Amino acid sequence: MKAILALEDGRLFEGRAFGSSGTTTGEICFNTSMTGYQEIITDPSYRGQIVTMTYPQIGNYGVTPEDAESSCPHVRGLVIGELSPVASNYRSRQTLADYFAEHHIIGIEHIDTRALTKHLRSLGAMRACISTELSAEEAIEAAKDSAPMEGSDFVKEVSTTESYTWDQDSRRFTLPNVVTEQADNWLPLPPVKHRIVAYDFGIKYNILRRLRQAGFEVEVVPSTTSAADVLAKKPDGVFLSNGPGDPAALGYIHEEVKQLVGKTPIFGICLGNQILGHVFGGSTYKLKFGHRGGNQPVKDLRSGKISITSQNHGFAVDGTKLPDSIEVTHINLNDQTVEGIRHKEHPIFSVQYHPEAAPGPNDATYFFDEFSALIDSTK
Incomplete structure (x- = not known):
């Protein structure tokens, strides 16, 4: 399913949704870890945020219940370059896409995460919207209308x-x-x-x-x-x-x-x-x-x-x-x-x-x- 990532400053990225569909908003940030996407997704410190993983391929070792850092995922959305089509790990119990679908989390792949990260490094973390249903203009407005991190008690x-x-x-x-x-x-x-x-x-x-x-x-x-x-x-x-x-x-x-x-x-x-x-x-x-x-x-x-x-x-x-x-x-x-x-x-x-x-x-x-x-x- 096609999806768009819209930043509050008007920057747009087109990609493909995985997991759930719909619309989500939050502050977008990036994480440079090469592994540990499940721990990041379930870290309560990411509440209210859309996380960009700078490592190009995510999901290759699936999801393992014992590796969760809390009882449920807390990210508002996940932005990646490529979703691995295979979860290759003897401990894996679920693919990342299935895990997101279960918890109604929207992920978006086929995004140039290097360009996005350089943009955020230059201009700073900002509000964003991932959507499979809004137009580009509507998604930008949704990002602008979302709550800022400053002053938020999550x-x-x-x-x-x-x-x-x-x-x-x-x-x-x-x-x-x-x-x-x-x-x-x-x-x-x-x-x-x-x-x-x-x-x-x-x-x-x-x-x-x-x-x-x-x-x-x-x-x-x-x-x-x-x-x-x-x-x-x-x-x-x-x-x-x-x-x-x-x-x-x-x-x-x-x-x-x-x-x-x-x-x-x-x-x-x-x-x-x-x-x-x-x-x-x-x-x-x-x-x-x-x-x-x-x-x-x-x-x-x-x-x-x-x-x-x-x-x-x-x-x-x-x-x-x-x-x-x-x-x-x-x-x-x-x-x-x-x-x-x-x-x-x-x-x-x-x-x-x-x-x-x-x-x-x-x-x-x-x-x-x-x-x-x-x-x-x-x-």
Whole structure:
């Protein structure tokens, strides 16, 4: 079925729809990861967005339920160069097209994603429309009429409504080790060392797996949970998750997190980092086209060490607005934006990227152990 991709500035691309049909709108952005399209599609941080994959062929290994990062896809649409006609993977249970049809998501292929990405890099992320039913002029107007990312609170759409304790199998798959004579492909989980509360602003399953692998028992709570209710649980620490939308639009969350400062160790990632920036008296701003991919270089200013990281965000903390009590610990080497902060007096730190990856490199997984050590130091 023929489809069009229309940008709010009037740029048009013609292609072919797959999955569902109809019309969808959202902010269009691009992701440079070569693999991991299923994790990207199911990452709640992409709520409200149409994602362009820069890698030319997508769908070649199908869809596997165990690889999802949440209970359902969250992208408004997917833009790709070519949809693989074959899902070649023994773990695959469904093709990408069938998965999109099941969840009523529109994908569009046969798009020059290189030209589209260069356009977005030059002019910035913007609103867009994918449609199989509108004219070009109507699709452009639909893009213009859609809600901008600035000021949008998508956390309320993706957060859990009920508290729960993460109890899914979090063992890590590995190849058998001939030195240790490991018999199977699963590493045993460590005993629980700390009990924490995790705010769900759009939390990914692999974050919860990594926390359990680091010795944490995790109770996940809704984004609207009060600080008083969290502290009443007497946790060893609090985790602030990733999530979608504009961090400046989450004043109700800022106020609750502010009441946790000085009362419990806190670790935040992605949106959690931006929320802490506001809590500390700073601010955030929208990046031109954001950081989305698995190859972002980040420098730890304390050690000089450089990590290649997985990132997915369109906003950043303004380092010039942070008070003296906050130290900028990490920066992005591509554009010098803030990638990590810590409080000089209280046991609080955060990073802008994704230590749990999925997809992406595992250079930064040490932060989960660092959080455990921080809790130990406060006991």
